[in-house]
Amino acid sequence: MNARIRGIFEDAGVRGWMHAISLEDPQASVELDADVVVPLASVYKLPLLAGFCRLVDLGELDPRERVTLEPSARTAGPTGLSAFADPVTVSLRDLALSMATVSDNASADALLDIVGLRRLAEILESFGLRRTWVRRGTAANLRDLQRRTGADDADAALAVLADNDRTDPVGVYEAANGSAASARDLTLLLRRLWAGELLSASQTEFVKTTMHRQIFLHRLASGFPHDGVRVAGKTGTFGALRHEAGVVTLPGGAAFAIAVLTLAARGDFRQPRVDAAIGEAARVAVDLLR
Amino acid sequence: MITERHLQIFIALAEEQHFGDAARAVGITQPPLSQGLRRLEALIGSKLFERGAGRVELTPAGVALLPYARRALTSIEELHQAAIARDPEGPEIRLGLAPEVPPSAGAAVAAACGSVIPGSRVTVVTAPTSSLVNQVGTGRLTLAAVLHPAVLDGLEAGPVSLLPTWALVPAATVDTEVVALRQLKGLPIAVRPRAEAPAARDLFLDTFALHRPDGGTVVVTDERAGLAMAAAGQAIVVTADPALIAPGVGRHRLADDPLPLRLRLVWSRTRTPFLRPNDVMAQLTEALAS
Known part of the structure; x- marks a missing residue:
């Protein structure tokens, strides 16, 4: 069982960590080093989404409240409000939507500021997550990378990680330095979310709907080339990290929570073989569990 | 008599849950692995694994005894390390070279090993990068010059050398x-x-x-x-x-x-016989690239 998953990762040139369970029978699992705590990259937006919805349930946040984000104060990034030129006024729930569907860094950091690191940590603990830590958002992550690389801006710092001719600065991929979780904790979060154990019915529905609307189909979803299979996920990409955690639902309703976390040997920004390997590993896991 | 190899087999099988994978991890073939396990179970007087179709699982006795095996193997490894450190003839340096390393560059690294650590005995093997990484990880090699990029999984690695x-x-x-x-x-x-x-x-x-x-x-x-x-x-x-x-x-x-041929020196953080591995590796890296 492990040999197949290991073979997929070896062939793609990545170190991989994985956990997959059937939502109906969570005792059966496919796993590879599932308890190792790995830096999350943008997958931290998944626990943040769950934490935000919990605060809505508690009445501590109003999902319709509007905030205005100025361009100068927004975190850089390729998608969503990060890419906009002008001030944006947006509701909290739309921040969450943009954060989760297009991995919008600006929305995520604004939402993290509102939720707060301490409040989020307490919520994640109450969810039963013992190996999940949201220690900082994307802006702080990029600042740390800039410090470690000595680069002038975030793009130059990321270019250092992408350069196959250079050595990665020490500590860039240390789980202890940033937001991190184990693959097993991610599937636990997904399982409890899907079972409606953590949030009200309406917030549970919001999380599921939002995650089904994620636009990235090149990782988990690439392993299931059939529209009858539904994939709700959240990807993470930072330097050589390539991740996705999500729920795959087969026609007929059988559903599987899967977290595939990888660190590629190559640094290139675009690594289609690694993306495909994440889908392949997910596919193998589902076939073993179904 | 329980041997080091018995302990390696026990731990590898518990981790890999697969005879072929465990044999590879120990660095032997499957028949001696099965034989070693049977011998260990006879010596201990209880069955350690359930053998199913394609799967191997710890028995309750296996679960209970595994921590003792781990501790025993760690102690044996520490004994080896202590012996190396006290060896009046100087440490043995087992150097691995990827086949792509030019003969002259490999010779320069081996010669530098001898001069950087006076009194050391240097042995050299050639093997593919994936095999070298594995052998450094298990302690069979002290260090190796391998291709970059490669999955290093916890090994220490020097800077990337670019050879024309x-x-x-x-x-x-x-x-x-x-x-x-x-x-x-x-x-x-x-x-x-x-x-x-x-x-x-x-x-x-x-x-x-x-x-x-x-x-x-x-x-x-x-x-x-x-x-x-x-x-x-x-x-x-x-x-x-x-x-x-x-x-x-x-x-x-x-x-x-x-x-360019991208090469890196890799070594294990815990198994290196050098007191100041970073200084040693810096000098060896210089030899590799000169």
Whole structure:
């Protein structure tokens, strides 16, 4: 069982960590080093989404409240409000939507500021997550990378990680330095979310709907080339990290929570073989569990 | 008598849950692994694993005894380390070289080992990158010069050294001393098996394909075979070996050096016999690249 998953990762040139369970029978699992705590990259937006919805349930946040984000104060990034030129006024729930569907860094950091690191940590603990830590958002992550690389801006710092001719600065991929979780904790979060154990019915529905609307189909979803299979996920990409955690639902309703976390040997920004390997590993896991 | 090998087999089987994978992890074949397990179970007087179809699972006795086996193996490893440190003849340095390392560069590293650590005894083996990484991880090698990028999984690694390469092509294919990759048309590129270092190999061929859309590859066992195929007018070899020549084969510098040989020294954080490994490796890296 492990040999197949290991073979997929070896062939793609990545170190991989994985956990997959059937939502109906969570005792059966496919796993590879599932308890190792790995830096999350943008997958931290998944626990943040769950934490935000919990605060809505508690009445501590109003999902319709509007905030205005100025361009100068927004975190850089390729998608969503990060890419906009002008001030944006947006509701909290739309921040969450943009954060989760297009991995919008600006929305995520604004939402993290509102939720707060301490409040989020307490919520994640109450969810039963013992190996999940949201220690900082994307802006702080990029600042740390800039410090470690000595680069002038975030793009130059990321270019250092992408350069196959250079050595990665020490500590860039240390789980202890940033937001991190184990693959097993991610599937636990997904399982409890899907079972409606953590949030009200309406917030549970919001999380599921939002995650089904994620636009990235090149990782988990690439392993299931059939529209009858539904994939709700959240990807993470930072330097050589390539991740996705999500729920795959087969026609007929059988559903599987899967977290595939990888660190590629190559640094290139675009690594289609690694993306495909994440889908392949997910596919193998589902076939073993179904 | 319970031996170190028995303990290795117990722990590897518990981790891999698969006879073939466990055998590979221990560095033996499957029959002696099965035999060793039966012997250990006889010595202990209880069954440690349930053998199912394709799966191996710890019995309750196995679960209970596993921590003791781990502690015993760690103690034996510490004994080895202590013995190495006290050895009046100086430490034994077991150096691994990837087959792509030019003979002169490999010789320089081995010579530097001898001079950096006075009194040390140096032994050298050649093996593919994936095998070297594994052997350094399990302590069978002290350090190795391997291809970059490769999955290193917890090993320490020095900076990336870039060695210039030459194209060896059948005489009269091209007539300039310096050639561009796009000029190397028609003939396949001689490459080693991909599984030896998938990430490095993909990077090499992806770079080639950028400049040269056709021609393909031919898998060879070593540069000797590649050179012979070039002499026969059947292949192109890209080598970092400054001494690899043959009648009928032209040596050409590649314009802008697009395919440098990327090498790194790797070692294990916990198993190194050097008191200041970083200083030692810096000097060895210098020898590798000079």
